[in-house]
Amino acid sequence: MRTPALGLGTMGMSEVYGPADRGESIATVHAALDAGVIVIDTGDFYGMGHNELLLAEALRGRPRESYRLSVKFGQLRGPGRVFGGMDGRPEAVRNFLAYSLTRLGVDHIDVYRPARLDPAVPIEETVGAIKEMVDAGHVREIGLSEVTAETVRRAHAVHPIADLQIEFSLLSRAVEAEILPTLRELGIAMTAYGVLGRGLLSGRWRAGQPTAPGDMRGMSPRFADGNVQHNLALVEDLRRVADAKGCTVAQLAIAWVAAQGTDILPLVGARSRERLSEALAALEVRLDAADLAEIEKAAPVGAARGDRYPAAFMSNLGTDS
Numbered sequence: 001m002r003t004p005a006l007g008l009g010t011m012g013m014s015e016v017y018g019p020a021d022r023g024e025s026i027a028t029v030h031a032a033l034d035a036g037v038i039v040i041d042t043g044d045f046y047g048m049g050h051n052e053l054l055l056a057e058a059l060r061g062r063p064r065e066s067y068r069l070s071v072k073f074g075q076l077r078g079p080g081r082v083f084g085g086m087d088g089r090p091e092a093v094r095n096f097l098a099y100s101l102t103r104l105g106v107d108h109i110d111v112y113r114p115a116r117l118d119p120a121v122p123i124e125e126t127v128g129a130i131k132e133m134v135d136a137g138h139v140r141e142i143g144l145s146e147v148t149a150e151t152v153r154r155a156h157a158v159h160p161i162a163d164l165q166i167e168f169s170l171l172s173r174a175v176e177a178e179i180l181p182t183l184r185e186l187g188i189a190m191t192a193y194g195v196l197g198r199g200l201l202s203g204r205w206r207a208g209q210p211t212a213p214g215d216m217r218g219m220s221p222r223f224a225d226g227n228v229q230h231n232l233a234l235v236e237d238l239r240r241v242a243d244a245k246g247c248t249v250a251q252l253a254i255a256w257v258a259a260q261g262t263d264i265l266p267l268v269g270a271r272s273r274e275r276l277s278e279a280l281a282a283l284e285v286r287l288d289a290a291d292l293a294e295i296e297k298a299a300p301v302g303a304a305r306g307d308r309y310p311a312a313f314m315s316n317l318g319t320d321s
Contacts, residue, residue, distance in 0.1 A: 005258060005283060007039030007070070008032045008276070009193055009269040013054060014047025015081070017199075018212030020271050022054070029058035031273045033067060035280055041165070041191070041267055043072035043115055044100045048081060052103035064106065070165070070191070071100050072115035072145055074126075088118030090129035097133055111162055113143035123147070123155045131159040143191075149182035161188050168192035168264070170201060170238070170253055170295070171222070171231065171304040184263065193267045194308070195257045196250055197222070200231055203239060203249030207232055221306035230305040237298035244294075247285045254282035256295055 013025035029040065040059075042051050052071075059067065073096040076084035087096075100109060112133065114126055133139040141162035144155055155161055164183055168175050172194060183190055198217055199205050207229050211218040222231055235249055242252040257266040270276035287295070 005262070005265065006037055006254075006279060007041055007191060007265050007267040008037050009041045009267040010051055010055060011041075011043065011046045012269045012271045014051040015214060016216045017269075017271070018215040024272050025054060026058040028270055028273050028276050029055065031276055032270075033062060035276075037280075038066070039068050039070055039191075039265060039267075041070040041072075041193075043075065044096055044103070045072075045075040045077050045115070048077055049099070049103055052100060056103060056105045060105070068110040069104065069106065070111040070113070070143065071104075071109045072113050072165070073097065073100065074118065075115040086114070086116045086118040088114050088121040088123075088126035090125055090132075093126060093129035094133070097138060101138065108138055108140060110140045111143040112139040112141075113145050113165065115145050117147050117151060123151050124158050127155045127158040127161075134159070149178045152179070152182055152186070152188065156186055156188065161186070163189035163191050163265070165191040165193060165267070167194040167308060168257060168260075169195045169197050170256055170299045171197040171234070172308050173301050176301070184261075189263045189265065191265045191267055192257050193269075195254055195266045195268060197231075197253075197304075200228075201235060201238070201249060201253040203235060203242070205232065205235075220308075222304060222308060224306060227306035234299045234303055238295065241291070241294045241298055245285060245287075245291065247282070248278060250278055251282035251285050252295070254279055255285035255287055256292070258283065259287045259292065 013020045040055065042055055044052060074086045074088050076087055078084050097112065112130055117123060127142060130139060130142045134142065142159055143163050143165060144152060144161055145165040152161065152164060166175055180190065196202050198220065200222060217223045221227060238252060239249050242249045245252060254266050254268065257264060268279040270279055
């Protein structure tokens, strides 16, 4: 079986997009593994540990070598699930890792990465602490998430970085300017999250669509009135390209990310087997130069309106758009 060049992001199975069905979430993980998906991405703070416990149940009985766990750490939470900054101190790294290994029921994490940069702790100290865990056998590789090209270089000087996880889609292309060239210069891969723009590029979102309690899109600038209409107009332009290719808008968006290089792994946040099936089929969509030119015309760089996160979260991202 050909291994799908796709990873499964599991955050939405625990929070941020409203209630999820536990049974369907586990069935979706099983379906992904059965289809040959290897990379499963989570965060120790997703649902306050709920996501890791969910994955432990879903992965039980599966050979450990049949999947790769990518785990983000360091994001602090408080009662009410409020966010409280980052902790990248070496002693915190060891503490977070111990909890993740226990919740997941595994003896090692394949790729371990700080969720964001802790402005109070040099990245060299954080990466140095993870390196100790690599040397001890608890972690296989070190990753980063949402950091600048400069931070990537500093981290890579301490220990080889396996990949950078960062938002990249037809609506979020700021990485193309400096970050992606830096990764390729250093031989570092990229895991692209948000490839469907949190649903904007699914082809199913509608202006004025209500959000469920706990759905972060209710606070997202790109979904705000005025911005969402503009962004959905871009989606309709993409729909015409998708129709000509005989695929859905979502499949076109995933195929576009996959076409940007074999060093880029699209991460899809499917919460159901139906959405996973649609995403996997995107890997059969072949885009030639003419297709890519039409897509560029429909959604050029910088065409999206509104920041990708609320203002309070923008300062700790790898790119400002």
